[in-house]
Amino acid sequence: AAEGFDYNAIKDSANYLLDRTKHRPTIGIICGSGLGSLVDHLTERESFSYEDIPNFPVSTVHGHDGRVVFGLLNGVPVMCMKGRVHRYEGYPMWKTTVPIRVMRLVGVSDVIISTATGGLNRGYKIGDVMIIKDHINMPGFSGDSPLVGKNDERFGPRFPGMSNAYDKQLRQEAKNVVKEMGIEESVHEGVYVMLGGPSYETVAELRLLRLLGADAVGMSTVAEVVVARHCGMRVFAFSLITNKCIMDWDTDDEPLHTEVIAVAEQRKHHLQELVARMAARMVQK
Numbered sequence: 001a002a003e004g005f006d007y008n009a010i011k012d013s014a015n016y017l018l019d020r021t022k023h024r025p026t027i028g029i030i031c032g033s034g035l036g037s038l039v040d041h042l043t044e045r046e047s048f049s050y051e052d053i054p055n056f057p058v059s060t061v062h063g064h065d066g067r068v069v070f071g072l073l074n075g076v077p078v079m080c081m082k083g084r085v086h087r088y089e090g091y092p093m094w095k096t097t098v099p100i101r102v103m104r105l106v107g108v109s110d111v112i113i114s115t116a117t118g119g120l121n122r123g124y125k126i127g128d129v130m131i132i133k134d135h136i137n138m139p140g141f142s143g144d145s146p147l148v149g150k151n152d153e154r155f156g157p158r159f160p161g162m163s164n165a166y167d168k169q170l171r172q173e174a175k176n177v178v179k180e181m182g183i184e185e186s187v188h189e190g191v192y193v194m195l196g197g198p199s200y201e202t203v204a205e206l207r208l209l210r211l212l213g214a215d216a217v218g219m220s221t222v223a224e225v226v227v228a229r230h231c232g233m234r235v236f237a238f239s240l241i242t243n244k245c246i247m248d249w250d251t252d253d254e255p256l257h258t259e260v261i262a263v264a265e266q267r268k269h270h271l272q273e274l275v276a277r278m279a280a281r282m283v284q285k
């Protein structure tokens with residue numbers, strides 16, 4: 001059979017974890033750039049290396065030790081994915097979303113996804129946060145979707161809808177949290193577009209993406225959201241704007257991955273506070 005999801009393989013991954021942790025979280029957290037250290041704040045932490053979990057994809061980037069971390073975030077049981085695998089590493093799209101399906105079989109019903117992005121919207125500053133209200137699945141346009149291939153009804157339907165992918169109620173909750181935190185001036189709401197990467201975009205591509213209505217661009221998140229919605233999870237996702245995309249030909253700026261990491265490091269406290277407050281609201285259902 002063509003390579004793709006296998007229910008029993010996902011079940012084995014989930015059972016490996018269920019047999020080794022006492023936690024039964026309903027909230028999942030994908031820690032994108034800047035959020036990894038969130039796991040240090042969990043109490044009653046139980047952590048498992050991606051390498052030890054059967055059938056789990058492992059990051060090929062050394063020093064990016066991927067870990068599944070269970071624990072309590074201000075008392076709320078959560079299951080965190082610290083470290084992501086990306087399409088640009090050469091994994092098929094479906095494989096980059098295996099953590100979502102494992103979360104589902106562990107019992108997670110809501111997922112918080114964070115990511116670093118380049119700002120296309122000229123009103124965004126480096127270090128700002130964009131609550132994702134919708135996405136453009138550019139790889140999906142050419143058929144590179146995590147759901148291509150045999151559909152497993154035990155997860156979801158053959159043709160899932162994506163019209164409310166980014167839960168409206170959770171976005172409203174997030175705006176309330178942002179007000180509580182007093183950071184409204186650096187938080188926006190916009191459209192995320194995914195490209196495959198690993199190269200950053202040309203100026204012509206960035207101008208096209210802006211014309212298409214995208215406010216921020218990245219190389220992840222969209223496939224995870226498609227798979228999360230396919231299996232009925234609620235999704236809250238946000239981007240950290242780590243650099244402003246260069247939109248004209250005569251500047252010689254160049255986006256640098258080192259900048260991405262540095263900005264994430266600077267803003268991690270606000271991001272972690274946002275996630276903790278959202279998790280507390282989401283677990284109330």
Ligand SMILES: Nc1nc2ncn(CCNC(CO)CO)c2c(=O)[nH]1
Pocket residue numbers: 086116117118119200201217218219242243245255256257260
């Ligand atoms: N122009 C631009 N700026 C960005 N800053 C972060 N990312 C998300 C991609 N992050 C990669 C490389 O930094 C690592 O996963 C991007 C991007 O895709 N494009």
